[in-house]
Amino acid sequence: MGPLFPQEIINEEFNLIFAFLIGIGFGFLLEAAGFTNTRKLAGVFYGYDATVIKVFFTAALTALIGLFIMHNLGWIDLTLTFYPxxxxxxxxxxxxxxxxxxxxxxxxxxxxxxxxxxxxxxxxxxxxxxxxxxxxxxxxxxxxxxxxxxxxxxxKVNITEWLGILEGVFIFLFVLMGVAMFYLFQKWQDWWQKRMSKEDLDELGL
Amino acid sequence: MKKIDVIIIGLLILGGVVSIFLPNVEPHKKIIGQKELLHELNKEGRYITTDEVARMIMEKDPSLILVDVRSPEEYDLFTIDGAINIPVDSILSPSNMVYLDQDAYTTVLFSTGNSLADQAWLTLESYGYEGNRVMKGGLNQWYQTILNPKPPSSTEITREAEKQYLFRKAAQIYFTGIQVSGGTKAQAAKSKPVVQPVKKRKKKPVSGGCG
Amino acid sequence: MKNRYMNPYLAGFLLGLLIIISYYISGEGLGSSGGYRDVAVATIDKISHSYALSNEFTAPRVTGPHSPAHSFLVYLLLGVIFGSILSSVLYGRLKFMIGKAPHISNKRRLYLALIGGILWGIGTQIGHGCTSGLVLSGLAVNSLSGYIGLVAIFGAGFIFALIFRRIWLKPSKK
Structure with a gap:
């Protein structure tokens, strides 16, 4: 049962090698998704590029749902992990x-x-x-x-406890909110798409 | 929309629906029942010995923070030099968090005996402020071992006991300024702190993602 | 030539899986600013150990087992460097350039990047983390701080975006 390192199931050397490997994955995905392109990042604030919203919320929701299910099935003990x-x-x-x-x-x-x-x-x-x-x-x-x-x-405060609602219900609502954001930011991006020059769109990869 | 977009958004919605029907084990609650409470209390590394505290003070270890959890009146009468006063009932007040909420300082709580400091420690632990320590035996033990150490009795003389005694005599001079009579003085002054480093806690704390 | 990027939903999904794996194996989320801080603290310690001991922020981080050589986050950042190069080679994007909106001069862009960086340096240390460690990893475990960070960073972002519109968008001719 996870997490492995805090329970000393794996040793520190392995953990650091693993950190390096996770970093490679992290860096690869950031670059592949276009997060090295500063105009794409700034685009989120003006609406001409929805990539940041899509990547960010998909990642957060995937991790949130995955960890929640794993915790409920007893596969990982989140009390032993990093909890901001x-x-x-x-x-x-x-x-x-x-x-x-x-x-x-x-x-x-x-x-x-x-x-x-x-x-x-x-x-x-x-x-x-x-x-x-x-x-x-x-x-x-x-x-x-x-x-x-x-x-x-x-x-250590869990938002669902702070709000006083069930965690599963909160996650469901968060998913709905995420999907609504995807939709709105896509519309905003579509609006811009007709107004931007071809060079701009090519640079943004849209 | 592309096919892959639909699949991933669909997966997220499915996951959200599944989440509603899961039993909702609270992920972050540290103390739920008596069993967990006992487990917390038995946590390795909660205590730090008076010898270790004395050594850290004498070596001017910058990571040491001493917290006296007794009332301000008692604190005024007597405390360990350099200790700050946070009475146990105000232990959770935000202005004190600078001392109590960190992963890197060695924050040592103490009271007259163990009970008040234990109480403060447990309160902190259950709110997620981990890694604080309790000085074992409190000020009583501090007095007996550091301010007024007794030589080991003849039945228990071992190298360790002797070394520990010499260290405590040195600490006594450091903390009280009392000059000790006889030959022990020279030995005591020369003797290096010999306290064994405290064993690290078994579970490795996670250092945190950011910040 | 048109830039080609990975499908954003797919990239996000894989990033989410990566966070899950990271929590499962190491008990850590992904973070960046913590690694920067570890490097900064270690640099100060190298230059003057006595100063590092006298400063209340660095003192607890230079005593005991806090060497950046053992920092999960520093190894993570090293990995990020390699992963990014790998991806940019695969997509044919590895070259020296300055990313910016076309109407901004290079010099101006670099000044702005420097100022932005300084703000991040201070902000991450006050706010206990950045978009990856505080917000993304925080959201993954439903921590209140992650949501506060999300609202603060993006909320402020949208407001400042109105003020600094000219950095990214050409002034309209109307």
Whole structure:
């Protein structure tokens, strides 16, 4: 029964080799789906490219449903896995900063590494920026961020418990919401498709 | 729409429908019944010895955070140098999370004996704040072993007991400034901390995806 | 020449399976910013161990078994590099270039990328993760923080997109 590494069913060396292999899969899919193309990423915010919405929500829903079913069948014990703790104020503030960074920089940390690996100079500069930002954060942590980083601490909170509804029902509703998003963003993309030049569409691979 | 789009969206909807009919085992709840509670209490590595705490203080280990969970009055009267005061009833207040919610610091809770610190530890654990430690025996044990150590009795003299005693004498000097009479002083001052490193917890904590 | 990309639903589905496998074997989700942080902390530690010990953010991360050589996330990022190169070779996209909207100058694009990166660097450390570790892996286990991150990042994104429209869209001639 999973997870294997936290229960010491596999050793650390294997786990790190495995991390590398998972990374290869992750990088391959990011590149293949077009996440190294900064215009495709930014497209989500203007509606001319629905790829990010499709990939992102399909991935989240697949993982959510899969893990939920496995947990219910007793195949994996999710109490032993990484479970992000909730710091709602910190995440809200950080998220807004990240949202600005997304529109201005045109990448997020994962996609920028993928893009830089395939020769995108702007992504390399972006990564330099990320590291600069982290260094700046660390150097000013003691007097600027210490309090904010833990603001709104709630522990490990499952959204369905917080809302007080059954997890299975929530997942079903989330699927419906996802499908509705696919539909709306597809319509939005179709609207743009008639208005964009052929060069633009070719670059976006649409 | 392409065929593959239809298949994958169909799979997602099917999965969503199946999810409704599953028994909904809550995935993140740590403590559900008494059995789990006992399991939590017996978790390896919950306790840290007074010797280990003393060694970390003397070595100025930056990852050590000492938390006195007694009342502010008791804290004012006496505590271990460098300890912060978070009374057990306010242990979950957000402003304290900077000390209690992390994976990397060694946060050590202590009270007079074990019970208050245990209570605080269990509260934290059940809310998902893991990896905190409890100083075994609390301040009573601290007094007996570090501030006022007794030489090992003649029946139990072993190399380990002797080494431990020498370390505790050194710690006593460090914490109280008391000069110890006789030959032990020189030995004590020279002796290096000899406490064995605490055995790591069996289950490897996961480090977290991001952040 | 038209760029060719994988079907987005298929890519998403495979990515989801990858997250499941990662949780099953390692108990970890996919993450990126954690790996960047580990690299940054290790760099500071290399340059000045005493500074790393005095800083409250880095101190607990440089004492004990926290070497980036043992970091799941750092190995994951190394894998991402190889996987991306592999895919771009297969699709014939491996070349040096600057990705941008056509009406923006190269210099301007690079400045903007740098600023965006800095914002991400700070934002991920405040917000406990990025789109992959906080949001994607968070959503996979229905963690509240994942949903807050999703709403904050994309919500703010759509608002800032109105403000910074000219970075990505040609100003309309109307």
């Amino acid at each position: 703790k909730t710091f709602w104020i910190a995440t809200l503030v950080g998220g807004i900063i990240m949202g600005a960074g997304f529109v201005i920089g045109g990448f997020c940390p994962g996609t920028s590494l993928s893009a830089a690996s395939t020769g995108k100079v702007d992504a390399m500069v972006f990564i330099g920026g990320v590291l600069l930002g982290i260094f700046g954060f660390i150097f000013t942590y003691d007097f600027l961020w210490k309090e904010l980083r833990v603001a709104g601490a709630m522990g």
